[in-house]
Amino acid sequence: MNVDNTLSSLRGQLPVVAVFAALLLVPPLFFDPSTTYLSRRFITVMIFAIFAMALNIIFGETDQLILFMGGIAAVGSYTTVLTAEYFAVSPWLTLFVGALVSGAFGGLICYVAARRQFTVIVLAIVTFAFQMIIMEVIVGLRDVTGGTTGIPFRDLALPAVENLTGMGAFAIQFYVLVGVFAVVFGVYTWLTNSKYGLAFAAIRQDEFAARATGIDVIKLKVFAGFLATAIIGFVGPFYAQATGIVIPGLFSFNGVDVLVLIILVLGGLRSRFGPLVGAAIVIYLDNLLSQFGQWRTVTFGLLLTILFIYFQDGVLPMAKSVYEERGIRDRLAGLRSGE
Amino acid sequence: MLAQGLELLIDGLARGVILSLFGLGITLVFGLGEILNLLLGVFAVVAVIACSLLLRAVPGVVFAGLIAVALVALFALVLDRTVISLVYREDGEDRILLGIFVTLGLSLFFEGLLFIYYPGSVFLDVAVPSISVAGANLTGSSVAVIGAAAVLFGLIYYFFNHTYLGIGTQTVIQDETGAVLCGIPPRRVQAIIFVLSAAIAGVAGVFYALDAEVTPASSFTLTSFAIMVSIVGGVDSISGTVAAGIVLGIIMTVAGSLFGSYLATVTLFAAAIAVLIYKPEQIS
Numbered sequence: 001m002n003v004d005n006t007l008s009s010l011r012g013q014l015p016v017v018a019v020f021a022a023l024l025l026v027p028p029l030f031f032d033p034s035t036t037y038l039s040r041r042f043i044t045v046m047i048f049a050i051f052a053m054a055l056n057i058i059f060g061e062t063d064q065l066i067l068f069m070g071g072i073a074a075v076g077s078y079t080t081v082l083t084a085e086y087f088a089v090s091p092w093l094t095l096f097v098g099a100l101v102s103g104a105f106g107g108l109i110c111y112v113a114a115r116r117q118f119t120v121i122v123l124a125i126v127t128f129a130f131q132m133i134i135m136e137v138i139v140g141l142r143d144v145t146g147g148t149t150g151i152p153f154r155d156l157a158l159p160a161v162e163n164l165t166g167m168g169a170f171a172i173q174f175y176v177l178v179g180v181f182a183v184v185f186g187v188y189t190w191l192t193n194s195k196y197g198l199a200f201a202a203i204r205q206d207e208f209a210a211r212a213t214g215i216d217v218i219k220l221k222v223f224a225g226f227l228a229t230a231i232i233g234f235v236g237p238f239y240a241q242a243t244g245i246v247i248p249g250l251f252s253f254n255g256v257d258v259l260v261l262i263i264l265v266l267g268g269l270r271s272r273f274g275p276l277v278g279a280a281i282v283i284y285l286d287n288l289l290s291q292f293g294q295w296r297t298v299t300f301g302l303l304l305t306i307l308f309i310y311f312q313d314g315v316l317p318m319a320k321s322v323y324e325e326r327g328i329r330d331r332l333a334g335l336r337s338g339e
Numbered sequence: 340m341l342a343q344g345l346e347l348l349i350d351g352l353a354r355g356v357i358l359s360l361f362g363l364g365i366t367l368v369f370g371l372g373e374i375l376n377l378l379l380g381v382f383a384v385v386a387v388i389a390c391s392l393l394l395r396a397v398p399g400v401v402f403a404g405l406i407a408v409a410l411v412a413l414f415a416l417v418l419d420r421t422v423i424s425l426v427y428r429e430d431g432e433d434r435i436l437l438g439i440f441v442t443l444g445l446s447l448f449f450e451g452l453l454f455i456y457y458p459g460s461v462f463l464d465v466a467v468p469s470i471s472v473a474g475a476n477l478t479g480s481s482v483a484v485i486g487a488a489a490v491l492f493g494l495i496y497y498f499f500n501h502t503y504l505g506i507g508t509q510t511v512i513q514d515e516t517g518a519v520l521c522g523i524p525p526r527r528v529q530a531i532i533f534v535l536s537a538a539i540a541g542v543a544g545v546f547y548a549l550d551a552e553v554t555p556a557s558s559f560t561l562t563s564f565a566i567m568v569s570i571v572g573g574v575d576s577i578s579g580t581v582a583a584g585i586v587l588g589i590i591m592t593v594a595g596s597l598f599g600s601y602l603a604t605v606t607l608f609a610a611a612i613a614v615l616i617y618k619p620e621q622i623s
Contacts, residue, residue, distance in 0.1 A: 117620075119619070121432075121436070121439070122615055125570065128563070129567065129608040129612050129615075136601045136604050140599065140601030253559075261440070295451065297448075300444075300451075301444045301449070301451060302444065303444070304441075305448065308444065309425050312437075
């Protein structure tokens with residue numbers, strides 16, 4: 001009986017193991033030291049998958065729609081880079097300062113939003129306004145931030161590990177990001193399976209009823225907000241590292257928020273692998289379309305419109321339900337058992 | 340000093356009435372149908388580009404502007420009958436969220452197309468001569484914009500208070516179900532107001548381009564300005580939006596000339612955030 005239980009729980013974990021094994025195989029299979037282009041694309045997939053995981057925590061779980069993910073990533077990146085420069089320490093240390101500052105900022109906004117009982121749309125507009133302010137301030141304070149010329153940044157490398165393992169800088173960065181993704185994935189899985197997951201579901205269903213059952217709605221919303229924005233702030237510097245420069249253009253609304261929204265909807269809200277699948281599809285599309293200039297914007301605009309009108313529940317969950325509804329799973333199972 | 344103040348005030352007022360018009364574009368559609376129309380800036384840019392193209396064929400910016408605005412209205416009508424109708428099928432919070440994402444997607448779609456076909460910047464150089472009053476050299480286009488906008492506000496006021504359709508619109512804003520009971524079809528009113536808001540945005544765009552360069556990227560900036568003005572004005576109040584636009588326009592112009600242009604923009608967004616924190620229930 002026990003053996004059966006262990007077996008079935010192992011079988012449940014099989015997709016997780018398979019996905020992470022596949023991720024670990026990416027650098028040896030696809031990273032070519034002579035061209036950095038493809039490696040950078042894979043790194044971007046991981047970064048956006050983590051961004052989308054963060055949005056899944058705050059929007060998917062607690063219904064708080066934030067539209068300043070680019071701004072938060074910028075806060076994380078600029079804090080990391082500027083404090084590293086100012087105190088002459090490694091950005092590997094100040095990375096955590098950046099995440100903390102981002103999380104505190106995001107948490108504070110979620111606190112005000114929860115206390116003032118913002119609806120989804122009010123929080124969306126307030127955070128969008130903050131996105132615009134952050135961009136303006138970064139461009140305006142050019143003495144500190146370098147304005148639109150930006151600050152060259154390549155210090156999130158691990159030369160010692162490169163020498164030790166003989167791997168390229170991009171491969172190592174990819175593995176670091178897979179590690180971050182694994183941690184976020186683990187935290188998300190734990191959250192949704194714990195009492196927090198239940199509390200989040202209660203908040204989504206009916207906030208007042210949730211409050212009546214003794215759930216501290218404000219605390220949970222702030223917690224989700226802090227966690228999500230700290231994650232985004234933590235990953236921001238890696239995004240800058242992959243580009244080699246910290247510039248405001250990198251963190252624009254269209255460049256980050258729109259893509260993350262498309263990724264999350266493609267992958268499906270509250271889906272564990274959705275963000276990774278969505279990010280892979282969107283970055284692949286982005287790559288495909290980049291040679292066509294502004295047709296990229298046209299396509300993403302069309303994609304966003306169609307996704308929201310027809311596939312609000314996500315393409316992955318929808319495909320899954322079609323798969324189950326049409327009895328494909330049963331037929332496949334029948335085939336396997338030879339019936 | 341006084342002369343300089345007057346110049347600043349007139350420029351601020353001109354900027355203010357333009358912001359009011361943009362804000363109205365958001366307020367009308369949101370107040371009426373709860374769709375936060377992120378396409379608004381696209382309507383403005385399309386009107387500006389159409390106007391600059393028409394200027395080659397027809398004489399006078401007024402005539403070209405009117406045709407351009409009519410074209411934008413037609414464009415809005417087509418959108419309303421097709422994609423926007425799908426959004427109106429939903430209701431409550433679902434409609435609000437769907438409205439945001441669908442109009443965001445459409446605005447990216449059209450912004451991309453504009454970038455492909457009209458990538459340059461457009462500036463409607465009509466060379467209105469400047470006017471000297473009490474030693475102050477007032478920008479000609481600013482004075483013209485204030486005058487034209489005053490007429491437009493008068494027309495809008497007349498429409499909402501003295502025409503059947505205008506009063507019907509106010510009824511739908513107050514209570515959609517009640518309006519149905521009075522025999523007012525909300526969906527038709529929503530369509531007319533959507534077209535009207537696009538036309539207002541078109542006019543605002545043409546006014547804006549008299550004094551500033553417009554590129555396809557301006558559509559995003561103009562939309563975000565419009566939303567902020569509408570929020571400061573109370574989102575479903577027409578007079579509130581007009582007042583908010585004028586006050587913000589003057590504040591932005593003064594802040595801009597004293598502390599640099601980026602703080603002017605920051606002021607606008609900060610004002611909207613402050614209003615939303617103070618009165619979040621205005622959008623529900």
